[in-house]
Amino acid sequence: DAGVTQSPTHLIKTRGQQVTLRCSPKSGHDTVSWYQQALGQGPQFIFQYYEEEERQRGNFPDRFSGHQFPNYSSELNVNALLLGDSALYLCASSLLGQTYEQYFGPGTRLTVT
Amino acid sequence: KQEVTQIPAALSVPEGENLVLNCSFTDSAIYNLQWFRQDPGKGLTSLLLIQSSQREQTSGRLNASLDKSSGRSTLYIAASQPGDSATYLCAVYTNTGFQKLVFGTGTRLLVSP
Numbered sequence: 001d002a003g004v005t006q007s008p009t010h011l012i013k014t015r016g017q018q019v020t021l022r023c024s025p026k027s028g029h030d031t032v033s034w035y036q037q038a039l040g041q042g043p044q045f046i047f048q049y050y051e052e053e054e055r056q057r058g059n060f061p062d063r064f065s066g067h068q069f070p071n072y073s074s075e076l077n078v079n080a081l082l083l084g085d086s087a088l089y090l091c092a093s094s095l096l097g098q099t100y101e102q103y104f105g106p107g108t109r110l111t112v113t
Numbered sequence: 114k115q116e117v118t119q120i121p122a123a124l125s126v127p128e129g130e131n132l133v134l135n136c137s138f139t140d141s142a143i144y145n146l147q148w149f150r151q152d153p154g155k156g157l158t159s160l161l162l163i164q165s166s167q168r169e170q171t172s173g174r175l176n177a178s179l180d181k182s183s184g185r186s187t188l189y190i191a192a193s194q195p196g197d198s199a200t201y202l203c204a205v206y207t208n209t210g211f212q213k214l215v216f217g218t219g220t221r222l223l224v225s226p
Contacts, residue, residue: 035214044216102212
């Protein structure tokens with residue numbers, strides 16, 4: 001049973017560019033959440049997708065957007081990259097309505113230069 | 114707004130010691146609480162999930178307790194080993210109808226041989 005997968009593993013971008021990160025949820029899961037973890041900090045909630053719609057959003061600007069596909073996989077897009085966007089981006093999947101438990105992927109390390 | 118605090122921020126112990134990591138949260142109206150382990154530069158590994166109706170969970174040398182009324186959880190590690198060296202993160206599921214996690218900033222543990 002495949003767990004949560006994310007791609008790419010690492011990414012280096014320049015300020016002002018745009019980036020797309022991808023996530024495939026654990027088999028059987030229908031909800032995907034994204035978190036940003038800056039160095040030395042705990043992960044911060046970005047947003048959550050269910051049935052291809054954004055259900056809840058954390059305190060992140062509109063430069064951060066997402067999408068969920070019919071197969072439940074998801075993308076996180078960040079426009080106009082800033083140096084402060086450098087972080088580990090974590091994807092978590094879960095099954096809505098079931099025991100509250102999220103399963104995390106290995107993350108994508110984004111470096112903005 | 115839910116806030117999660119972890120004490121201590123860092124801990125260094127010799128191999129074999131028993132130790133306790135502390136987690137506190139400001140809003141007792143939570144669903145589940147989850148403890149994670151994170152190795153440097155890596156994703157999150159779930160250690161223990163305590164459901165809202167439970168008071169503790171055990172897995173091997175790990176025991177986690179939850180006291181919702183006081184807003185506290187502890188993670189007890191017995192007979193620590195160098196391989197336990199990592200950052201330990203506590204996170205709570207907010208009682209908002211969404212499966213959103215709020216994380217602490219973690220306790221960085223170093224176990225010396």
